[in-house]
Amino acid sequence: MPRYLVCNADETEPGTFKDRYLMEFLPHLLIEGLLIASYALGSHSTYIYIRGEYAWIPDILEEAIAEAKQNGWLGKNIQGTGFDLEIYVQRGGGAYICGEETALIESLEGKRGNPRIKPPFPAVKGLWQCPTVVNNVETLAAVVPIINIGGEEYAKIGIGKSTGTKLISACGNIKKPGVYEIDMTISVEEFIYSDEYCGGIPKGRRLKACIPGGSSVPILPANLLLKTAKGEARMMTYESLNDGGFATGSMMGSGGFVVLDEDQCVVRNTYTLARFYHHESCGQCSPCREGTGWMKRVLHNIEYGKGKMSDIDLLWDIQRKIEGNTICPLGDAAAWPVAAAIRHFRDEFEWHVKNPNAAQQRNFGIAHYADPLPVAAAAV
Amino acid sequence: MAEEKKLFKVKIDNISVEVEPGTTILNAARQIGGDIVPPAMCYYSKLEGSGGKCRTCLVKVTKGSEADPRPMPKLVASCRTTVMDGMEVANITSPEVQDARKGVVEFLLLNHPLDCPICDQAGECHLQDLGYEHGADGTRYEFKRRTFDQIDIGDNIKLHMTRCILCYRCVYTADQLTNRREHGILGRGEHSEISTYIHKALDNEFIGNVIDVCPVGALTDRTFRFKNRVWFLKPVDAHRNCDKCCGKTVLWMRGDEIFRVTARKDKYGEVEDFICDTCRFDTKETSAWTIEGPRKIDRHSVISQGHYVGTVKPKDTIVEVMDGRQPRLLMDIHSISQVNRPEIDLSKIDGPAHSDDFNNAKS
Ligand SMILES: Cc1cc2nc3c(=O)[nH]c(=O)nc-3n(C[C@H](O)[C@H](O)[C@H](O)COP(=O)(O)O)c2cc1C
Ligand code: SF4
Ligand code: SF4
Ligand code: FES
Numbered sequence: 001m002p003r004y005l006v007c008n009a010d011e012t013e014p015g016t017f018k019d020r021y022l023m024e025f026l027p028h029l030l031i032e033g034l035l036i037a038s039y040a041l042g043s044h045s046t047y048i049y050i051r052g053e054y055a056w057i058p059d060i061l062e063e064a065i066a067e068a069k070q071n072g073w074l075g076k077n078i079q080g081t082g083f084d085l086e087i088y089v090q091r092g093g094g095a096y097i098c099g100e101e102t103a104l105i106e107s108l109e110g111k112r113g114n115p116r117i118k119p120p121f122p123a124v125k126g127l128w129q130c131p132t133v134v135n136n137v138e139t140l141a142a143v144v145p146i147i148n149i150g151g152e153e154y155a156k157i158g159i160g161k162s163t164g165t166k167l168i169s170a171c172g173n174i175k176k177p178g179v180y181e182i183d184m185t186i187s188v189e190e191f192i193y194s195d196e197y198c199g200g201i202p203k204g205r206r207l208k209a210c211i212p213g214g215s216s217v218p219i220l221p222a223n224l225l226l227k228t229a230k231g232e233a234r235m236m237t238y239e240s241l242n243d244g245g246f247a248t249g250s251m252m253g254s255g256g257f258v259v260l261d262e263d264q265c266v267v268r269n270t271y272t273l274a275r276f277y278h279h280e281s282c283g284q285c286s287p288c289r290e291g292t293g294w295m296k297r298v299l300h301n302i303e304y305g306k307g308k309m310s311d312i313d314l315l316w317d318i319q320r321k322i323e324g325n326t327i328c329p330l331g332d333a334a335a336w337p338v339a340a341a342i343r344h345f346r347d348e349f350e351w352h353v354k355n356p357n358a359a360q361q362r363n364f365g366i367a368h369y370a371d372p373l374p375v376a377a378a379a380v
Numbered sequence: 381m382a383e384e385k386k387l388f389k390v391k392i393d394n395i396s397v398e399v400e401p402g403t404t405i406l407n408a409a410r411q412i413g414g415d416i417v418p419p420a421m422c423y424y425s426k427l428e429g430s431g432g433k434c435r436t437c438l439v440k441v442t443k444g445s446e447a448d449p450r451p452m453p454k455l456v457a458s459c460r461t462t463v464m465d466g467m468e469v470a471n472i473t474s475p476e477v478q479d480a481r482k483g484v485v486e487f488l489l490l491n492h493p494l495d496c497p498i499c500d501q502a503g504e505c506h507l508q509d510l511g512y513e514h515g516a517d518g519t520r521y522e523f524k525r526r527t528f529d530q531i532d533i534g535d536n537i538k539l540h541m542t543r544c545i546l547c548y549r550c551v552y553t554a555d556q557l558t559n560r561r562e563h564g565i566l567g568r569g570e571h572s573e574i575s576t577y578i579h580k581a582l583d584n585e586f587i588g589n590v591i592d593v594c595p596v597g598a599l600t601d602r603t604f605r606f607k608n609r610v611w612f613l614k615p616v617d618a619h620r621n622c623d624k625c626c627g628k629t630v631l632w633m634r635g636d637e638i639f640r641v642t643a644r645k646d647k648y649g650e651v652e653d654f655i656c657d658t659c660r661f662d663t664k665e666t667s668a669w670t671i672e673g674p675r676k677i678d679r680h681s682v683i684s685q686g687h688y689v690g691t692v693k694p695k696d697t698i699v700e701v702m703d704g705r706q707p708r709l710l711m712d713i714h715s716i717s718q719v720n721r722p723e724i725d726l727s728k729i730d731g732p733a734h735s736d737d738f739n740n741a742k743s
Contacts, residue, residue, distance in 0.1 A: 095568070112565065117432035117460050283546060283565075283572035285433050290487040293570045297523045314520060321483030324454040325435055 004132040005043040006108065007034060007140055009050040009057075010092055010099035014215035014276060015256030018167035019137035021179040023050070023057050026141070027064035031087065033140040035073060036147055038085050041133055046087050049104050052094035061089050096280035100328050101134035102126075103282065114284050115328035138167055138255075158184040162237035166255060172210075173261035175199035188212070188234045188241075189226050192259060205261040206370035209345075212241055213253025215273050216333035218340030219266065220250050221369045246340070265365035266348050270341040271299040277334035288331040291322040295338055302349060305356030312349045316342055345369065388465040392416055392439075393473045405458035405469055406437055410648070416471050417648075419481075419510055421488070421595050422547035423459035425650055430552050431459035434545065435484045436510060440477050443468035455480055478514075485514045491525045491570070492596075493542050501597030503610040506649055507545065528573060534581035536588060536602050536661045541573050544598035550574060550590035557654060558584040574598070585624055588660040592643050592651050603661050604632075604640035613639055615675040620668055624656035630675050631666075638664045647678035 007030070011019040022030055030048075038046045050058055065087050068074045076084050090108055092098045098107045102116035105127050126132020142164060146154045155163040162184040171177045174192065176199040182191065192207065193200045201207055207222045228234050229248035234241065243249045260269065278292040295318050301307045319335035326332070342349060348366045352359040387398040390408050393416040399408045407425070409417045418439055423431030431437075437459045441452040446466025455477060458469070471477055489511055496502040528541035546565070551574070554563035562582055566575045576582050591599045613632040620627045632640045641660045643651035663669070 097568075117457070278569065281569035283567070283569040284548075285435050286484055286487040286545070287435055289546065289570055289572070290490040294490060294521065294523075321480065321487070325438060325480050325484065327432060327435075327457075 002045070002128075002130050003041055003043050004127045004130060005034065005038050005041050005046040006101075006104065006127065006132060006134045007046070007048040007137060008099060008101065008104060008134050009048050009054075009137045010096075010104060011051055011054075011137070011254075012096040012099050012280075013254045013256055014273070015169065015171055015211060015258040016214045016254040017169045017171075018179050018255055020054060020057065021167070021169075022137050022141050023054075023061060027061050028068070029141045029144055030061075030137060031064055031068050031073070033143040034087055035068075035078070035085060036143050037133075037135070037140055039083055043133075044084050044086065046085060047108060047127075048087065048089045049098070049108055050089060050091055051099075052092045058089045058091055065089070095282075096276075097282045097328075097330060100330065103328070104134060105132065114282050115330075117327055159235070159237060160239050162239060166236075166252070168236070168255045168257050170198050170257040170259070172257075172259035173201050173205065173264065174259050175202050182236055184235075184237045186236050187226075188236055191236050191257075198257075198259065201259065201261050203261075205263060206367075207259065208262045208264055208365075208367070208370040209260040209266060211250075211256070211258040211260075211337075213251045214256035215258070215276065216329075216336060217251040217253040218246055218249075218336055219260075219269070219344065220340075221344045224248050224344070246336070247343075250340070262367045262370035263364040265303075265363060266341050266345040266369075267299070267303050267352050267359075267365060268363065270338055271296070271303045273337045274299050274334070277330065281330060281334070282328075285327045285331070287322045288326045288334065291318050291331070292334045294318055295334070299338075302352050303359070305352070305360045307349075307353045307356070309350065309353050311353070312342060312346065386465075388463050388467070390463045390466075391468045393469070393471050399463060401462075401465075403463055405439060405441075405456070405461050405463055405467075406431075408463050409458065409469075409471065418458050418471050419506075419514070420459055420648065421506055421510065421545060422549060424549050424552070424593055426654070427549060427552040427556060427593070430547075430549060432457045434488065434547055436481060436488070436514075438477060438480050438484065440470045440474045441467060442470050442474075481514050482516065485510055486516060486520070488545050489515060489519065490521050492545070493525060493527070495543070499543065499597040500600045500605055500610075501543075501594075504649075505597060506595035526570060531575075532581075532602070533576055533599075534583060534587070536657065537582075537591060538600045538602050538605060539574060540598050540600065542598075543596050544574055545596055546572055546574070547595060549593040549595070550599055553590050553593050554582065554584075554587065557586040557589055558582070560584070563587075563590075585656050585658070586654060588657040589643065589651070589654045591660075592645070592654075595649070601640055601661070603664075608634065608639050615677060617644065617672040617675045618669040619672065620659065620663065620670065622656060622659055625659060626653040626655065627659060628653055629655055629659055629669075631669060631671070633666075636666055638666060638669075644675070 009019055009023060011017065034046050048061060065074060072079055074085055074087060078085060092107060095113050097103045097115065098113040100115045101122055102118065103113040105122060106116065107113040108127060122132040122134055124131060157164050165181050165183050168180050168182055170180060180197050191197045209219050209221050210225045211217060211219045226234060228243040238252045241250055241252050274296040278296040281288045281292045283289040295315060298311050298315050302311055315338055319338045322331045323335040324332065351366055385400065388401055389396060389398055392409050392412060395412050395416060397408055397412050399411060406418055406420060406423060418437040420437045421434035423437065435457060437457055438455040439458045440455055443449045444452060444467060445464030488507065492507065496508060502508065531539040533539050551564055555561055562577045562580050564575065564577065565572050567573055591601050610632065613634055615630045615632050618629055618631045628644060629641050630644050631638050641663065643653060643655045645651050
């Protein structure tokens with residue numbers, strides 16, 4: 001039975017653009033990683049499933065694949081080893097859900113991109129019912145340095161379980177947005193403020209909140225972002241970002257680091273995210289299909305001065321009934337940002353309900369969440 | 381060498397059952413039967429790949445298996461989760477499951493038009509049953525509900541997408557019973573809609589079965605539309621020699637008249653055998669059928685309320701009294717009165733029934 005390797009280059013998570021960088025500027029790194037991984041897995045046909053909106057990147061990849069072929073690194077009997085490999089680039093139609101591995105496989109097979117019900121997992125029954133491994137672009141590109149310097153050496157980078165390097169795509173209210181490779185030894189504070197990375201926040205504004213790992217992970221207010229609930233400095237590591245669980249922590253997620261300054265409105269931000277998840281739900285299962293639209297509409301009311309106090313509890317209840325009850329994690333991803341926003345910024349929601357006119361006239365929320373905290377009775 | 385079949389021991393709501401490996405939790409629960417069977421709005425045992433979508437059948441696995449007793453972290457869809465030896469499952473004994481199910485029912489009803497008073501499915505609708513058993517009294521949804529235009533799928537089937545709960549059963553039916561794929565889902569998320577590919581009429585001998593598999597009134601029989609309320613009709617088992625299907629059906633009759641023909645359904649509302657469109661839409665004369673007897677409807681829907689035993693065809697009638705009409709096959713005779721409690725077998729009463737008959741029976 002054939003086995004397949006599929007490279008997930010669907011990168012649609014808002015705030016995430018690290019895979020784009022790798023494919024645009026280092027396509028051969030990805031091809032080398034794919035070659036090694038395909039050899040290890042015994043895959044002779046390997047696919048790169050790329051996000052439809054990355055319209056110019058397939059050409060870059062195709063060109064690199066042609067170059068690799070010309071030099072005997074792809075095709076039949078690669079470098080005399082007897083190993084054959086073809087890499088195919090497949091463009092998606094522009095759906096976030098096709099980044100979910102089983103929806104991706106359905107889409108690759110030419111079907112509607114609905115996530116499959118698991119089990120069976122792709123490693124057992126994946127592409128065309130054959131064993132399949134789906135990995136992210138960054139994961140596959142990381143294979144190369146691991147093979148080159150050896151796993152042990154590579155694991156010496158970083159601290160704790162956060163070994164190796166990680167690409168962070170930083171955006172939002174920072175002076176130097178872009179993709180940064182970090183070795184997971186620095187603190188969040190250093191990452192935001194040091195000139196080597198984000199360079200601080202423009203116009204002398206203060207930090208209010210941050211979504212540290214792509215739109216699906218919980219948003220954190222400045223105080224919990226810079227320091228954990230235990231009062232330790234929060235580090236840019238898997239463990240530290242997750243410290244405190246969802247109550248007071250967040251996740252590394254996809255490495256999409258979105259910074260919000262004191263002039264940003266958390267309600268508006270949450271509404272924007274809810275619109276995204278509503279638009280991207282595949283509609284297969286009822287909690288996500290119906291719940292995402294409901295949350296979007298309730299958030300719209302609050303943001304546009306038509307909200308009620310009870311709407312905040314209603315939102316909490318809706319997200320609670322979506323989370324964990326759906327086929328694929330998109331339901332959770334839609335629920336978490338809403339939950340975190342209410343958990344940490346409840347009075348900003350309440351302010352919108354109590355001041356409907358002001359909420360419509362100004363486009364920002366309550367500044368007292370901004371660092372340093374707490375700012376006593378900030379002007380509302 | 382005959383392989384020895386090892387059965388898996390499973391406990392659902394503290395009731396033990398032994399089932400074959402590969403059985404789903406839902407089917408294990410159905411083997412036990414009764415209240416502990418999770419409701420299923422999308423799973424359909426006769427349709428491959430069905431299930432997992434509506435999420436009404438969510439249960440809690442409190443013990444994974446004998447070998448790995450850890451509980452499962454999330455609620456699982458019982459229709460798509462297979463049992464392990466020693467597994468323990470909580471359905472009605474878990475408040476968490478009940479709460480989640482209530483949420484799912486609310487989601488399913490969120491955009492539902494609740495037009496039961498003008499819906500042909502009312503009385504035999506799974507969503508009505510589900511809402512009645514697990515739903516809330518009112519809605520918390522304050523927004524406009526989504527609507528779609530009605531579509532005629534050929535001469536016989538009406539698609540009323542506004543009522544659809546997107547269970548995908550009709551899609552699997554069209555895919556698995558008919559040889560061409562013309563029926564599927566267009567659009568995404570909340571805007572998904574069932575469609576015959578760009579409104580192409582499905583012309584296939586078995587397509588009428590989509591009406592039977594539809595749990596709600598989204599797909600209805602145009603030959604029956606608005607003709608009668610299902611609970612006024614008498615279901616009888618009947619058969620005929622059919623060269624296309626099993627020919628075993630249920631006729632829904634009033635007097636001598638056949639109002640509609642459906643497949644026979646079990647207590648979970650699943651058809652026993654699919655029937656062809658000729659039997660369903662085009663064979664409505666009583667003479668074409670051999671009537672076997674009343675069909676007992678084993679569901680809690682309204683349709684199961686019309687209990688009656690014995691179909692009687694009166695032999696001697698006075699033609700003048702009947703206005704010259706010939707006697708009809710079924711005289712709408714209820715042998716058991718459901719109206720006057722306690723239940724009384726009317727045939728046991730000598731002569732016309734009198735209130736005393738009931739009063740005496742009570743004491
Ligand atoms: C809704 C949804 C969208 C996803 N989108 C992506 C994506 O765009 N890119 C990606 O690499 N993984 C995405 N994933 C994760 C994949 O399902 C899968 O876990 C990942 O490709 C595994 O790669 P890794 O183990 O190398 O990280 C998504 C998951 C979900 C639930
Ligand atoms: S959770 Fe949402 S995106 Fe995932 S399968 Fe269900 S409806 Fe589709
Ligand atoms: S039309 Fe009926 S059977 Fe088809 S998906 Fe909708 S509810 Fe299910
Ligand atoms: S019956 Fe199991 S999810 Fe619908």
